[in-house]
Amino acid sequence: VVAEAADGSKALTMAAQEAPDVILLDLKMPGMDGLECCRRMKEQSPSARIVILTVSRELSSIVEAMKSGASGYLTKDTPSEKVVETVVRVFREGNLLEPLLADRLLDEFVTFSAKNEENPETAMFASLSPRETQILKLVAGGMPNKLIASDLKISEHTVRNHIRSTTVPRRPSSP
Structure with missing residues (x-):
């Protein structure tokens, strides 16, 4: 532990000064929120x-x-x-x-796309490519990015891009 901050503004300043390797951040902080x-x-x-280390298990929070750029998400009841x-x-x-959160996220992708492809918010999940779906399933299974990259014969950077692209809002393709 390099530093600890009581609010979002202080965390931002300290992160700039200390340049830690990994930052643990709560979603609910005074001043500036975690997102x-x-x-x-x-x-x-x-x-x-x-x-992100927080109490929220809400899919929308994840x-x-x-x-917002988080590399991971844990709940505060994590050992x-x-x-x-x-x-x-x-x-x-x-x-x-966390594998349970990743499983939930993947289940929601599948459920959303199956339920209502006409809704623009849920249709974006139906637009996942087969590769993005494959990578999400591997992530949900707890496989590290490095191993996913090795198994799929792609770079870790490509794996990260696929993961990130699944969390960026998309416009559904027109029929």
């Missing part, structure tokens, strides 16, 4: 690896965190040894979601 803080940290340091393991894995491998 805005995460976005700003990624703007000032695109290579920053940020793990998606917004990933869209401390798992938090440490996640920080180390994010440092070494890039993005990581």
Whole structure:
């Protein structure tokens, strides 16, 4: 632990000064919320690896965190040894979601696309490419980015791009 901050503004300043390898960030902070803080940290340091550690299990919170640039997402009831393991894995491998949260995210993608492809918000999930779906399934299974890249014979950078592209809003293609 390099530093600890009581609010989002202070966390942003300290991250710029200390340049930590991995940042643990709560979504609910005084002043600037965690999502805005995460976005700003990624703007000032695109290579920053940020793990959200929060109480929220809401799918919308997970998606917004990933869209904001988070590399991982854990809930506060995660055992401390798992938090440490996640920080180390994010440092070494890039993005990581708890397998249960990743499973839930993937289930929601499938459910949304099957339920209502006419709704623009849910139709974006139906627009995932076969490769994006394949990578999401591997991530949901807990496979690290490095191993996914090796198994699929692509670069880790490409894996990260596919993961990130699944969390960026899309416009459904016109019929």
